[in-house]
Amino acid sequence: MNACTLRCVRVVEFGVLGAVAAWGESGEPIALKGPRHRAVLARLLVARRRVVPVPRLVEDLWGGEPPADAVGTVRTFVAGLRRALEPERPRRTASRLLVTEGPGYALRAEPAHVDAWRFEHAVAASADLLPAQAVARLTEALELWRGPAYADFAEEPWARAERSRLAALRLTTVERRAEAQLALGAPADAAADLDAHVAEHPWREDAWQLLALALYRSGRQADALSVLRRARQLLREHLGVEPGPRLRRTEQDILRHADHLDPGPSDTAAQVWAEASASYESMVPLRARTRLESTAGLMRDLAVTGGGGLEAARRHRAAAVAAAEQLGDPELTARVIGVYDVPAVWTRSDDPAQAERLVGAAERTLRLLPPGAPEAARARLLATVALESRGTLPDGTRALQAAHQAVAGARRLEDANLLVFALNGLFMQTFERAGLAGRRDGIGAEITEVAARHGLFTYEVLGHLIRLQARCATADFTAADRHAAAADALAERHALPLVAVFTTWYRALRTAATGPPHLGESAYRAAARSLDGAGMPGLEHGLLPLALLCLRLHHGLPATADPHTDWGPYEPWVRPLLLLAEGRDQDAVRTLAAVPSPPGDLLHEALWSLLARAAVQVDDRPLMRRAQEALGPARGELAGAASGLLTAGPVAGHLDALATALAVHAS
Template identity: 70%
Template structure:
């Protein structure tokens, strides 16, 4: 399903190639619009009838079903005749639109506006400008007037207003006041009741050197509010007029206060002094991307995107030493063992390998070390066979060892911290290696403290948190979570909270009833929204909820709409057998691949072992037992620091009781 839906304008849909999807008549569009407004929730047929007709016809329910059937054919044209719909689904007494958050322009717009509030001003301007470009006209432009659509239009207009005003505030923070003026001037004419917009327009004009125009805007605001809305300006706008007349110092403090002024002055000096086509500019860009990545959200996404562009530009220079520095400077600590963008990771590994081959054979050991560490860190999440360390994984393991050796020989703390990160990423050759990772985490903390490397000190605590969870030492895990949180608060590292919040959800799941555990996991999942870590979020909440139900002996709650992400292959057999489809479960288990050797390795094998036990698949039972025995003293999945399926020993006992 690659359909994009649009309601920021006339109701529309586009297929994966950007072609317009025919939605038939106005009532079809109205049904689709009403389901979009419900935001993935079920709308009973009776409610649809009430909302779509002032005086419903006698066959209204039948008409709704006809509209839905036509919409399904349009939106899922390749669905087999008797296959269940996946987008517009029937649930209980009505219908729900199970569209992804990023496939409806209004939902995507709201997310972008929320996320922009956490971004640096320049990135906020870019994000909000892009989001505002998605509007094609008034929201739900071709849907007949009704209370539900009027309410939704009003809500979206408010979000649009926040976007326009937020972009203007970001322009002002950057010192780009003149760029905020044109959009604000048109905007106040359309939304005269928004006093904040009048305030921003007057301030932007004043900071652009147009004091007379700024005063004129404040006075126009007074007349407009009085004539069109029937009120006088509020105290904030009245104070602004007085401040403009006396040219108050606070009206133009420079972009964003003292810290922002220093930034603006320094960047302006850099722009003047360093030509844009120099190698120095490329290396500085890569370093900036490293710092941007730890801000999370849009910063992390932008860092990944611009990092690749910087490496590609460096390769075009034909200087392997510059390329090595541009690749290696991005030593952002990584604790999760799945890539956020696998294609990009493969490209970066290939670039690092090319650069290694072309570096001069003598010297450059520090650059060589960073390239090898990059290969080890970026080569996470590969899918090996039951034979450990085969193919590309063997190369990644080798690169991790070589980077560590070089770093120790060079006695460089920053190199050693980066190399240890690569060693950690390649420390999953088999189950049961949490003590090994605990030692890596402990050394990472010591090295980071010695070298003043705060982000790596946090990494060490998170690695130790995971390792302590694996062996049920939650008191120890608590200490490392608290230490990571203290560092994150002191040094403004927002992504750390993602992992410590999920850890505390795990703690809740270990001690509280299922309902409380599920609520804690949903709250933890919400913090991932906009964090810029799809490799962590994808499929994680359903897996966590499944872990709660299984640990409490509850039948898994099956929902065909659940997105299991990268875990689907190893969860599906259990879901099938729990649903009573034993033959399909056997088929799914036949020749099932080994899960990736990562933080979820034991968890996935325990799910497979349970399904194999329930279906009597002795071959898979044997494979599961072989893989799980080294971790018999650990909690399955707890080494993730996020969730657990209980003691591995219990799963091994189940295999034994089943005859293996």
């Protein structure tokens, strides 16, 4: 016997928790040829190492009408599978994986090499673990699922029983993990998982009971009772049954605050944090480079808390990057910069000077990285350049190029986390001209889909907000409403307070666009209060007065404002209209002559609309033609509504006013 047959047995991993697949030792997919080859492999995996007779394979593959040469065809399929699974097996030696035995064939895969079998083993083993270990083990087990079991053979009778068994075990595993989370003192985590679980599987009474208990232990008694009422209604409407005794007893216990529902006041999370922090302090040296990476990671989590957390995150992140550069290790600097992949939807930086420094650090690090540095590190640096540039820093061409390179790198690596980060950078660079809401909607759709599939909830929110903005631009408020509701639901589930700032402003925009001016003004003023303490100066500075001015333009009202109004960064494009309102026409003409073109950002069309109005009033024909050219691609949009925050009315109205004014002079 060839020595390689004894020693060089190739390890093949099989996957059935999703579409049936196989991978080699290095993780590369194994080509399984046509659907019949895949069906033979799937049928043998269903048999779980047992022999499947050839007549049974023929019947399962073709049903009651097999071809005349069915047996020979099955043998051909098996031979093809053997070549794919064991390409290095010497000729004329027996297969050690797909074996011939008695009247048929068996796949002798090891239990550790089939994802469904590993899943079952992990679930069984978790029964003897402590809650914290059980949560980790069950989470790993659930992450093995790529989709429904044997997804590409859902209609095959021979797969039906195994598919049902595995699906039922998965549902039970989700509930067992929730029980472990409750035992661990993490009811909020359990509630977040169970909420989606009962929405997909409303007949699971145990899941409803666990969700109610998790909400109650999270201090949400009213929500817990509401969940139980919803369970009762769904069970009656869909199954025609009343809730079982366990659900009814849980409702009664919650109403009377039964002692056994709450394990006590101890703050397990705080205890875990304190113990882990102490261990980190004692085990990781004070000057260790690991601390810089840890700091950047913590700042990423801190940033989404809003307010002071966001401001502190920006400050400490910049300090960590500067410290990493001082150490002279470009790969460390790349990790410190790249780990801060916080989603961003607003196109004006909260701290432009710091953003410019970060872009500079990223560019320097890109130049210093050695040739063998991981591609993911380069892609994250490129995404940072695109994201932090936000279309407002010099050399926008470089930022757009960096965005495309980052996205291409993420796609090559098939890295979902990196891809959504890179797409966020690409979104920031889609403002080279007006009228690109459709392109941004496509980016938002991909971010949403990838993030939802991989559990990246902060980016799933980002995707919905980008799509909200894009649909606002085209006045599709029905779709925008759906994205706002989805973003709000995710924000509530995952404690993301800054999301409400954008959805509150969106609803003010919708009111302003569809209702009378006084209602729009009230809505904008109410929305402005959501910015108090949000820690987003790049968004809040000058936004309310700009929204109110645009509201007046939308309704054809004269531009008026308090002379002491702080217009923030929008002052250059607002000032000409204000001067005209004061009767200072010559000053307005001089100001218009020096005003720069609006930056490429979410308010690009709104600011051009302000300039267009002023240009018409002072008969500045060159500026009118520039405004006409700039706004032309967005004729079908609402000016400024791409921001999801405000609008100056239909772009078509501004273009028509420009065309009329230019036509008068031409005649």
